[in-house]
Amino acid sequence: PCISVCAGAGCLASGAAEVIAAFKTELEFHGLTTEVNTKGTGCPGFCERGPIVMIYPEGICYLKVKPEDVAEIVSHTIKEKKVVDRLLYEDPATGTRALRESDIPYYKNQQRNILSENIKIDSKRIDDYLAIGGYAALSKVLFEMTPEDVMGEIKKSNLRGRGGGGFPAWRKWEESRNAPDPIKYVIVNADEGDPGAFMDRALIEGNPHSILEGLIIGAYAVGAHEGFIYVRQEYPLAVENINLAIRQAAERGFVGKDILGSGFDFTVKVHMGAGAFVCGESSALMTALEGRAGEPRPKYIHTAVKGVWDHPSVLNNVETWANVPQIITKGADWFTSYGTEGSKGTKIFSLVGKITNTGLVEVPMGVTVRNIIENIGGGIPGGKKFKAVQTGGPSGGCIPEAMLDLPVDFDELTKAGSMMGSGGMIVMDEDTCMVDIARYFIDFLKDESCGKCTPCREGIRQMLRVLTNITTGKGKEGDIELLEELAESTGAALCALGKSAPNPVLSTIRYFREEYEAHIRDKK
Ligand code: SF4
CATH class of the missing domain: 3.40.50.11540 (NADH-ubiquinone oxidoreductase 51kDa subunit)
Known part of the structure; x- marks a missing residue:
């Protein structure tokens, strides 16, 4: 038998090192150290539910394991071959438990050609x-x-x-x-x-x-x-x-x-x-x-x-x-058996923000945003409504609810005014202010612009000034048009950081213009 504990940065932050140490102590107590191998592995992706523990050869998947759960896992699962039900994934709708990774919807709806190897190996060996x-x-x-x-x-x-x-x-x-x-x-x-x-x-x-x-x-x-x-x-x-x-x-x-x-x-x-x-x-x-x-x-x-x-x-x-x-x-x-005509293979995304299951998701290119948000991500927590998902980081853009059925590949995201980028997906719910989101990314880019060329250095600063005015009740008529004009000028920037900097602003104006107008009209 082998006990694999995710030892990626996320699970370590949730106490994985203590869980591994507890397994070693407990196995020693039972005289099982030669029989059962315990190892820290790479991240299997379900970061929301870490630390994740896999028991092989059965492939039992325990979630949110704490050091105090370890004695029960060793005595029940390792020694008596019984399952500790409360540590298994529980379907929120039906209450049924999933024994293995492949039974959990988060994993079942993915195609993990690359990520699935992480949990099999101790990356230090x-x-x-x-x-x-x-x-x-x-x-x-x-x-x-x-x-x-x-x-x-x-x-x-x-x-x-x-x-x-x-x-x-x-x-x-x-x-x-x-x-x-x-x-x-x-x-x-x-x-x-x-x-x-x-x-x-x-x-x-x-x-x-x-x-x-x-x-x-x-x-x-x-x-x-x-x-x-x-x-x-x-x-x-x-x-x-x-x-x-x-x-x-x-x-x-x-x-x-x-x-x-x-x-x-x-x-x-x-x-x-x-x-x-x-x-x-x-x-x-x-x-x-x-x-x-x-x-x-x-x-x-x-x-x-x-x-x-x-x-x-x-x-x-x-x-x-x-x-x-x-x-x-x-x-x-x-x-090439995975993916779309122009985008082959799978892609890994980090799914974060207002989503039930945060973590890493690997899917074939071309799956819809809806599939990722609803079937893998488990929807929006607290009964809130989905509003948008930001893809492509600061250079990307926001995809609104009306485009939930957009297939995710390089070309479709670009057509929608966003981009694949490296694969960050930040989910927003009905409470998120989209102008604030645009301001956040522009503020980030203001700090990160190297300052070498004027369209980026000055253009981003000016966009930030206008966005700050709008979000603090000092916006005025013509600000939206000014943002669009400034966005155009950054097209002359030297590198992709400056050229793509306006994307979060343009995509939020395109899909959430009424939020900009409401800020300006209501002065708040
Ligand atoms: Fe520097 Fe690139 Fe921005 Fe120009 S566009 S200031 S080179 S980061």
């Missing part, structure tokens, strides 16, 4: 990753595929970048590969900074080897021998786990000179970001990697051609790299 088939894709690539074969498979999968605008990964890879410069780099963008987003954190904390394996495969395909993992320093557990993963991979011959005797060399370093949101932008990130102030530059020449120290540099986010080993192992046809 490479052997756990190897036991679920880890590094098999790398072996396949190095010994059975040419770099062209790998490029072909990634192109066929039409994997699009999961970190922002959904740019096809293969195009970046190809541009870099075809660049004549023999020195090339591959980089993981783990500078996840959108308010409410924590998908990348859970992946690096929970399954760091999958990202590393994807990165090495990418390096082989484009001809790079050096890589970087740019991770925010505010994610200490992610930093610790990825550093440990690199050390362990090097000890086993997956990183370093002559990987597995294939003749391919690859080394990788972790670089900690210093907390600037704009460093999630490719050129700013690469400037920061060079040790300079992380400011974007004009990208007439793509970073895939001239990136870090002017060498071709392929930058993809955490989730994009994590998809690569699975595409190689299971094939592009498997990957």
